[in-house]
Amino acid sequence: MTDPGLVQRLRAAGCVFAEDEAALLSAEASGAELELLVRRRAAGEPLETVLGWVEVDGLRLVVGRGCFVPRQRTVLLARLAIEARPHLLVEVCCGVAPIAALVARALPGAELHAADLDPVPLTSARLNLAGRGSVHEGDLTAPLPTSLRGRVDVLVANAPYVPTAEIAHMPPEARLHEPTVALDGGVDGLDLHRRLAREAPAWLRPGGVLLIETSRRQAPATAAACAAAGLVPAIVRDDGIDATAVRAVSDFDRLTPDPGPPHFRSITP
Incomplete structure (x- = not known):
């Protein structure tokens, strides 16, 4: 189950789909690493570069920090x-x-x-x-x-x-x-x-x-x-x-x- 506190932090930061984002971030990391990802996302960095990937037409693509995120x-x-x-x-x-x-x-x-x-x-x-x-x-x-x-x-x-x-x-x-x-x-x-x-x-x-x-x-x-x-x-x-x-x-x-x-x-x- 996704941590409700994590959802609330993301929602307070303006993330419209806070529940979904919390689940994705939690699946990607835990502990101190998860905390770092959450801070980056709460600071406004795109979810995709925080996760390090984006799914486009069913294909997962690597998207590093500082990259344009494919739409x-x-x-x-x-x-x-x-x-x-x-x-x-x-x-x-x-x-x-x-x-x-x-x-x-x-x-x-x-x-x-x-x-x-x-x-x-x-x-x-x-x-x-x-x-x-x-x-x-x-x-x-x-x-x-x-x-x-x-x-x-x-x-x-x-x-x-x-x-x-x-x-x-x-x-x-x-x-x-x-x-x-x-x-x-x-x-x-x-x-x-x-x-x-x-x-x-x-x-x-x-x-x-x-x-x-x-x-x-x-x-x-x-x-x-x-x-x-x-x-x-x-x-x-x-x-x-x-x-x-x-x-x-x-x-x-x-x-x-x-x-x-x-x-x-x-x-x-």
């Missing part, structure tokens, strides 16, 4: 990536590499690469990929082996897309405990989306796919950035997990004589 909505990117059945997938702005890890589970034969500018989450990324992919440190596609150019089936990113001015209004768990570099997308939130759209065509094979997580409000602008780079975009929405993504195809004219205007696709849970 459940990012499952949409993973499902779209798996749907494309890639032989070669690259996840940039990977953080702890949740998408590459989910693809590794579904498609064990795929060649996987993950890259991030921040070295801190790459320690967790290596553990999550467990030798099933290569991890690179650097900005967007810059650290990738040049041998991948023109060969990538899926290039996927949960790149930062929070407008700089809106970071101050984010929950303290994110604003104070997650790296700003994983949140800040520039004035309109789309700096990284535009850069990635420009870089993607050099890496994608003909018919390859760029997948970018975005918001419902920002999706048209993300799609426009992809179109400006010569890709053919579609907006994909999954209301079940409150997720929005842009799926943009490279050299679409080789697949169909008339791709038409960008369209909207909704996934019903």
